[in-house]
Amino acid sequence: MALRHAVLAALLDNEYSGYQLAKAFDIGVANFWHALPQQLYAELSKLEKDGLVTGREVVQTGRPNKRVFTVTAPGLAELERFVAAEPRPTFIRDDLLVKVQAADRVGTAEVLRQLDARAASAAEKMAAYEDLLLTLRGEATEEDFLRDGAPVGPYLTCRRGLALERETRDWCVHTAAVLRARRPGGEVPRG
Amino acid sequence: MALRHAVLAALLDNEYSGYQLAKAFDIGVANFWHALPQQLYAELSKLEKDGLVTGREVVQTGRPNKRVFTVTAPGLAELERFVAAEPRPTFIRDDLLVKVQAADRVGTAEVLRQLDARAASAAEKMAAYEDLLLTLRGEATEEDFLRDGAPVGPYLTCRRGLALERETRDWCVHTAAVLRARRPGGEVPRG
DNA sequence: CATCCCATGTAACCTGTTACATGATTAC
DNA sequence: GTAATCATGTAACAGGTTACATGGGATG
Numbered sequence: 001m002a003l004r005h006a007v008l009a010a011l012l013d014n015e016y017s018g019y020q021l022a023k024a025f026d027i028g029v030a031n032f033w034h035a036l037p038q039q040l041y042a043e044l045s046k047l048e049k050d051g052l053v054t055g056r057e058v059v060q061t062g063r064p065n066k067r068v069f070t071v072t073a074p075g076l077a078e079l080e081r082f083v084a085a086e087p088r089p090t091f092i093r094d095d096l097l098v099k100v101q102a103a104d105r106v107g108t109a110e111v112l113r114q115l116d117a118r119a120a121s122a123a124e125k126m127a128a129y130e131d132l133l134l135t136l137r138g139e140a141t142e143e144d145f146l147r148d149g150a151p152v153g154p155y156l157t158c159r160r161g162l163a164l165e166r167e168t169r170d171w172c173v174h175t176a177a178v179l180r181a182r183r184p185g186g187e188v189p190r191g
Numbered sequence: 192m193a194l195r196h197a198v199l200a201a202l203l204d205n206e207y208s209g210y211q212l213a214k215a216f217d218i219g220v221a222n223f224w225h226a227l228p229q230q231l232y233a234e235l236s237k238l239e240k241d242g243l244v245t246g247r248e249v250v251q252t253g254r255p256n257k258r259v260f261t262v263t264a265p266g267l268a269e270l271e272r273f274v275a276a277e278p279r280p281t282f283i284r285d286d287l288l289v290k291v292q293a294a295d296r297v298g299t300a301e302v303l304r305q306l307d308a309r310a311a312s313a314a315e316k317m318a319a320y321e322d323l324l325l326t327l328r329g330e331a332t333e334e335d336f337l338r339d340g341a342p343v344g345p346y347l348t349c350r351r352g353l354a355l356e357r358e359t360r361d362w363c364v365h366t367a368a369v370l371r372a373r374r375p376g377g378e379v380p381r382g
Numbered sequence: 383c384a385t386c387c388c389a390t391g392t393a394a395c396c397t398g399t400t401a402c403a404t405g406a407t408t409a410c
Numbered sequence: 411g412t413a414a415t416c417a418t419g420t421a422a423c424a425g426g427t428t429a430c431a432t433g434g435g436a437t438g
Contacts, residue, residue: 001396002284002286002397003397003398005286005289006284006289008293009289009290009292009293010292012292012293012295012296013295017416017417017418018417018418018419019415019416019417019418029292030283031283031288032283032284032285032288032289032292033283033284033285033288033289034280034281034282034283034284035398036398036399036400037418037419038398038399038400038418038419038420039397039398039399041417041418041419042419042420045419060416062406062407062408063406063407063408063415063416063417064405064406064407064416064417064418065417066416066417066418067417067418076296076297079293079296079297080297080298082286082289082290083290083293083297083298083301083302084298084301087285087286087287087290087305087309088286089225090225090283090284090285090286090287091225091282091283091284091285092221092222092223092224092225092281092282092283093193093197093223093224093225093281093282094223094224094278094281094282095193095196095273095278095279095281096278096281097222097223097224097348097351098196098197098200098223098224098273099200099273099274099278100344100347100348100351101200101201101203101220101223101344101345101347101348102199102200102203102270102274102344103343103344103347104203104204104341104342104343104344105203105267105270105344106267106270106271106274107271107274107275110274110275111274114278118278146369146372146373147372147373148373150295151295152294152295152369152370152373153291153292153293153294153295153296154292156291156292156294156366156369156370157288157291157292159362160288160291160362160366163358163361163362164355164358167354167355167358170354171350171351171354175347175351178337178343178347179343179347181337181338182337182338182339182343192424192425193425194425194426208388208389208390209389209390209391210387210388210389210390226426227426227427227428228390228391229390229391229392229426229427229428230425230426230427232389232390232391233391233392236391251388253434253435253436254387254388254389254434254435254436255388255389255390255433255434255435256389257388257389257390258389258390
């Protein structure tokens with residue numbers, strides 16, 4: 001019962017279909033919750049069965065119809081309970097960090113390539129988050145929006161995502177530079 | 192097959208028992224991989240059965256004996272394969288962020304308390320990581336250690352953890368300040 | 383005397399991932 | 411025509427979590 005609350009929170013500011021929710025979990029929600037589309041479809045079904053969200057058919061032309069979901073009063077109450085509960089420990093799993101941890105004992109050429117790639121993708125995500133922040137606050141300055149604007153929750157979590165990606169990019173760039181300086185050319189010693 | 196490589200990487204710089212490994216996964220490895228003690232005991236058994244680590248009984252006085260584990264040549268080869276493979280998408284799950292996402296629609300008093308608590312625990316972890324960095328580099332300056340020191344992998348991942356915790360602390364402090372300014376006193380509107 | 387730390391697991395359950403399945407429309 | 415996007419799932423399997431179990435020694 002954990003994905004459940006992430007989905008409820010994501011549905012607060014918007015109606016979403018499963019497909020749209022999957023997009024939101026790809027960029028935006030991805031800062032703090034990772035989930036696959038299949039999980040989201042399954043979770044939306046369960047949430048609807050439990051009465052925490054309601055679905056509404058949206059007829060579309062030129063593309064398949066879809067069902068969009070909204071949080072119900074019991075759903076909001078469930079979120080309220082979740083918020084009051086002790087948070088679980090934060091959960092990080094990152095392959096690339098495992099590889100850097102092992103950098104002294106394995107070939108670093110691949111690690112360097114992956115660090116470069118990650119730095120580039122972090123830079124892309126930063127740009128995406130900056131766009132999203134602009135969209136969320138509209139005409140307002142950041143200062144004004146943070147004082148009065150709504151919804152502020154998604155804005156604050158997006159800022160977090162931006163800071164995280166900046167940190168990731170900087171760390172990758174720095175780490176790659178350190179490893180390259182230690183082993184000029186990034187070659188793998190053999191034998 | 193994912194925890195496996197985190198365990199192998201953690202065992203590279205040291206022999207560890209299951210219990211010690213659990214401690215390492217609590218601070219240090221926690222920056223990039225989350226796992227429970229039960230998982231570690233189970234994984235060590237599997238790794239030993241598969242010949243990727245070897246166990247060695249250490250007789251102790253005044254406390255129970257323990258089995259410490261070392262990575263074998265096949266274990267190192269397995270890590271080498273893992274390093275060459277494409278990394279999986281990074282995995283984050285954070286209850287507190289879900290709660291902030293919902294901040295416009297639920298009571299913020301509890302969220303504020305949890306943000307304060309998280310800021311404090313991030314500050315504690317920063318101190319722990321700073322200590323660990325000092326221990327890892329010994330007498331050397333950071334610059335020298337990054338050029339020649341060993342093992343540099345754990346040092347680099349620890350730096351990442353430090354940066355992450357700093358970012359977490361700053362974001363929590365900032366976010367709490369924003370929410371408090373919007374709703375003076377942090378009270379929950381009812382009705 | 384109680385509590386914490388060391389030390390290691392098992393068993394039942396829940397959650398998440400991988401692979402597969404379908405089908406229409408739009409953009410190149 | 412080929413690929414991408416929209417749209418929604420199922421089924422089998424792998425992985426992770428919760429609860430439980432045990433027992434000695436050190437610390438206050």
